[in-house]
Amino acid sequence: MSLSVPENKSDWDFVIQPGKGLFDLQLKELWRYRDLITLLVRRDFVSKFKQTILGPAWFVIQPLLSTIMFTIVFGNIAQLSTDGLPKMLFYLSGNVLWLYFSGCLTMCSTTFIDNAHLFGKVYFPRLVVPVSIVISQALTLALQFVFFLCFMGYFIFTGAEVRPNACILLFPILFLLMAGMSLGLGIIFSSLTTKYRDMRFLLDFGIRLLMFATTAIYPLSSIPEKYRLFILSNPMTPIIEAFRYGFMGQGSFSWAYLGYSAGFTVIVLLIGMVMFTRIERTFMDTV
Amino acid sequence: MTDLAIEAENLSKQYRLGLVGTGSLSHDINRWWAKFRGKPDPYLKVGETNDRSQSGTSEYVWALRDIHFEVKRGEVLGIIGRNGAGKSTLLKILSRVTAPTTGTVKVKGRIASLLEVGTGFHPELTGRENIYLNGAINGMTKAEVTRKLDEIVDFSGCERYIDTPVKRYSSGMIVRLGFAVAAHLEPEILIVDEVLAVGDAEFQKKCIGKMQDVAGRGRTVLFVSHNMSSITQLCKDGVVLSNGIIEVPKCNIKEAVNFYIKEYLTSGISSATYLDQWQTYTTEFSIESIMINNKSSGSVFLSENNGAIIIDFAVESPKKISVELELRLYDAKGDHIAFYSPGRFYNNYNEI
Numbered sequence: 114m115s116l117s118v119p120e121n122k123s124d125w126d127f128v129i130q131p132g133k134g135l136f137d138l139q140l141k142e143l144w145r146y147r148d149l150i151t152l153l154v155r156r157d158f159v160s161k162f163k164q165t166i167l168g169p170a171w172f173v174i175q176p177l178l179s180t181i182m183f184t185i186v187f188g189n190i191a192q193l194s195t196d197g198l199p200k201m202l203f204y205l206s207g208n209v210l211w212l213y214f215s216g217c218l219t220m221c222s223t224t225f226i227d228n229a230h231l232f233g234k235v236y237f238p239r240l241v242v243p244v245s246i247v248i249s250q251a252l253t254l255a256l257q258f259v260f261f262l263c264f265m266g267y268f269i270f271t272g273a274e275v276r277p278n279a280c281i282l283l284f285p286i287l288f289l290l291m292a293g294m295s296l297g298l299g300i301i302f303s304s305l306t307t308k309y310r311d312m313r314f315l316l317d318f319g320i321r322l323l324m325f326a327t328t329a330i331y332p333l334s335s336i337p338e339k340y341r342l343f344i345l346s347n348p349m350t351p352i353i354e355a356f357r358y359g360f361m362g363q364g365s366f367s368w369a370y371l372g373y374s375a376g377f378t379v380i381v382l383l384i385g386m387v388m389f390t391r392i393e394r395t396f397m398d399t400v
Numbered sequence: 401m402t403d404l405a406i407e408a409e410n411l412s413k414q415y416r417l418g419l420v421g422t423g424s425l426s427h428d429i430n431r432w433w434a435k436f437r438g439k440p441d442p443y444l445k446v447g448e449t450n451d452r453s454q455s456g457t458s459e460y461v462w463a464l465r466d467i468h469f470e471v472k473r474g475e476v477l478g479i480i481g482r483n484g485a486g487k488s489t490l491l492k493i494l495s496r497v498t499a500p501t502t503g504t505v506k507v508k509g510r511i512a513s514l515l516e517v518g519t520g521f522h523p524e525l526t527g528r529e530n531i532y533l534n535g536a537i538n539g540m541t542k543a544e545v546t547r548k549l550d551e552i553v554d555f556s557g558c559e560r561y562i563d564t565p566v567k568r569y570s571s572g573m574i575v576r577l578g579f580a581v582a583a584h585l586e587p588e589i590l591i592v593d594e595v596l597a598v599g600d601a602e603f604q605k606k607c608i609g610k611m612q613d614v615a616g617r618g619r620t621v622l623f624v625s626h627n628m629s630s631i632t633q634l635c636k637d638g639v640v641l642s643n644g645i646i647e648v649p650k651c652n653i654k655e656a657v658n659f660y661i662k663e664y665l666t667s668g669i670s671s672a673t674y675l676d677q678w679q680t681y682t683t684e685f686s687i688e689s690i691m692i693n694n695k696s697s698g699s700v701f702l703s704e705n706n707g708a709i710i711i712d713f714a715v716e717s718p719k720k721i722s723v724e725l726e727l728r729l730y731d732a733k734g735d736h737i738a739f740y741s742p743g744r745f746y747n748n749y750n751e752i
Contacts, residue, residue: 129496129505149536156533160524163565234519235537236496236511308420308428394499397492398415 131394139390142238149237153245158252172256176212180205187330196332196363199273205261206360207329210353213254214295215320220246221299222316225307225396232397239393240386243303247296251288265360276362283359283371287352290371290378294348297381304388308399328353333365345370348377403472405589405620406494410503411467413489413644414444417459444501463489465644467503471622473588476615478635478653479624480660485641487624491515491593494622509588509620512538516593518578523567527558527577530566534581548584555606556580576603583610589620594627608633628657685717 162168183204187193195203221243225232228242269275305312324330327349336344344350351370358364416424427443434442443460464486471477481487493500495513520537521530531552535545545552553559556576561569569577592611611634615621625631631638631653638656640648640663648659680686689696691712715723729738 125506126508126510127506129493129500129507131499131502146536146539148540148542152533152536152542156522156525156529159529160522163524231520231537233492233497234516235513237537237539309425397498399420 139238139240143240143244146237146241149241150245150248153241154249154252157245157249169256172253173260176205176208176257176260180208183208183330193331194335196334196357197274198357198361198363199268199275202261202264202268202273202275202361203332203357204330205264206357207353209254209257209261210291210356211324211327211329211349212257213250214291214349215324216253217247217250217292217295218299218302218320219316220250221296222302222306222313224300224303225392226303226310229397232393240300240389243296243300243389246299247292251292254288274362275360277360278358278362280355280359280366283355287356290352290374291349293378293382294374297378297383297385300385300389301381304385304392304396307392307396323347323349328357332357332363345373348374404470404506405473405475405508406469406471406505406622408467408469408494408503408505411464411490411493411500411505412462412502413464413486413493413498414460414501415463416443417461462644464493464500467644467646469639469646469650471620473508473620474618475637476621476623476635477650478631478638478656479622479641480628480631480638480656481641481647482664484643486644487641488515488593489644490641491591491622491624495591507589510539511589511591512582512585512587513591514579514582514593515591516578517582518574521566521574521578524565526565527556527562527569528553530577531581534578535585538582538585539587540585552580552584555583555610557603572600572603579603579607583607583614587619589622590614591622593624628661632657684721685715685723688714688716 162171180201184200188195188200224242232239265275302312302316326344327347333344333350333354351374354364355366355371358366431441431443479487491513492498494505495511495515518534520534522533531549532542532545553562558573558577561573566574608630623631623634635653637650638653639646639650640656640660648656693710725742727740730736
């Protein structure tokens with residue numbers, strides 16, 4: 114919906130009109146609705162495991178089970194390298210990070226379709242919804258991260274080759290990059306799927322394929338030279354590598370790779386916001 | 401100028417009928433191509449008036465076409481029209497759910513729109529949690545909700561259930577809770593779309609009272625309803641929409657409702673509904689006049705007199721007769737709604 118500051122501020126609070134500027138992103142409006150964001154985060158988090166007995170434990174069970182599976186299939190049967198790190202720890206780190214990214218992306222990508230009913234009845238900045246998804250998924254990530262730290266402590270205690278270093282301090286930046294990237298890509302896809310739903314199919318299996326093109330299940334060092342650029346072109350790869358390097362001392366960390374991820378995030382976020390705010394004005398007519 | 405709360409100019413909304421698929425893709429491509437060359441949208445020139453019962457040749461219809469209107473601050477405006485006249489489209493544009501195709505609306509003040517009650521309720525959350533969520537969706541801050549929480553719970557009358565998940569509520573209770581939040585939004589401009597059609601009689605009365613209260617405190621209210629009696633109770637002015645255009649510009653609500661009833665509601669009923677068109681079927685006596693609520697011609701609004709109906713009639717007869725009076729009330733659809741028969745009149749009453 115278009116909103117612009119009228120020429121004479123004292124006369125009108127806002128003007129509803131068909132078009133608007135390309136970069137009229139209404140971030141101020143978003144800030145005004147911050148209470149709604151926190152309430153939506155709470156709603157997502159609280160309602161997810163209502164009427165379950167194990168409750169939030171499921172946040173931890175999910176990555177644990179897939180880590181065990183990965184350890185058996187990729188580690189023991191296929192015998193992929195883990196850079197000398199304990200297999201469980203290696204796969205758990207990849208899993209937790211990838212789960213956050215793919216979870217945010219899939220959930221954000223259906224913002225318009227899933228909330229068509231709500232959006233059709235009341236106005237609030239539509240960006241509130243994907244932002245709240247990224248935050249509530251971050252709470253999940255936090256729980257899983259604590260779980261990961263416990264695991265790591267256990268392995269250090271038992272004397273495994275795990276050496277955290279100063280790059281651990283990069284974690285907040287890595288997190289922001291993942292959040293921004295999944296938010297940006299998510300809102301691009303949600304804007305693309307309001308009228309023509311084709312892109313939804315692409316995204317569904319695309320995310321699954323993309324996991325194999327990142328270093329969630331193998332280290333970058335094991336990749337032959339000629340494929341390395343391909344794997345590195347996945348902007349999640351430098352993030353996972355930097356994470357492994359910081360927390361466990363193994364991995365291919367480079368500022369250049371991370372810079373590429375950061376650039377990708379900024380561009381995707383900008384494109385996403387522009388597309389999203391343009392679509393949100395009239396998506397109700399075509400959804 | 402400073403007095404205006406809403407000013408709409410040239411407001412139009414075009415919709416495309418039919419399915420979204422390859423057909424609409426080719427139109428989209430044409431549109432992009434036109435935009436790319438700096439030409440106006442080719443599909444804005446086509447489009448027909450939106451009459452849902454007539455089949456047309458164009459895929460595009462105008463749900464609203466060049467609407468102009470102004471609403472002053474503190475005005476309570478009723479919007480009347482048949483289904484598909486464009487009322488809801490207008491409200492959607494005003495509440496910023498969708499953008500107009502052309503034209504602008506200038507607004508002064510915070511708008512809250514009640515196109516539905518209980519929007520965004522989550523079945524798994526408790527009543528209290530949903531009050532916060534619903535309030536925030538409608539633009540309240542957490543602190544505002546906390547301040548009004550007791551009032552809201554009290555108004556809803558669901559105190560006992562307030563810490564129970566909303567999925568255990570009866571549908572009426574959900575509506576009560578939703579309206580209770582809406583009633584405490586305190587916006588400068590309130591937009592209401594037929595939400596009063598739900599809830600029991602007691603609660604409907606409470607809602608109307610609350611809305612009159614809101615309107616009385618100098619707030620601007622836009623109200624859409626098919627219920628002519630509640631719209632006349634609430635609003636001072638009215639407009640009639642028909643097929644996307646304003647058929648009757650802003651006037652006194654009674655005039656607007658009168659026009660609407662005459663034009664649309666009475667088409668299926670015989671002309672006998674008008675007071676000045678009665679007939680006598682006997683020669684034994686003749687009816688001289690009938691007055692209902694002191695009116696002897698045109699039509700009467702029963703709601704004007706708080707629902708009381710006073711019927712005066714004069715009958716002339718050449719000789720003494722005894723009369724039995726029987727009164728039957730039918731609604732506009734011809735359904736029998738009331739029956740009154742006081743029995744035989746005694747001689748001293750019927751001497752004329």
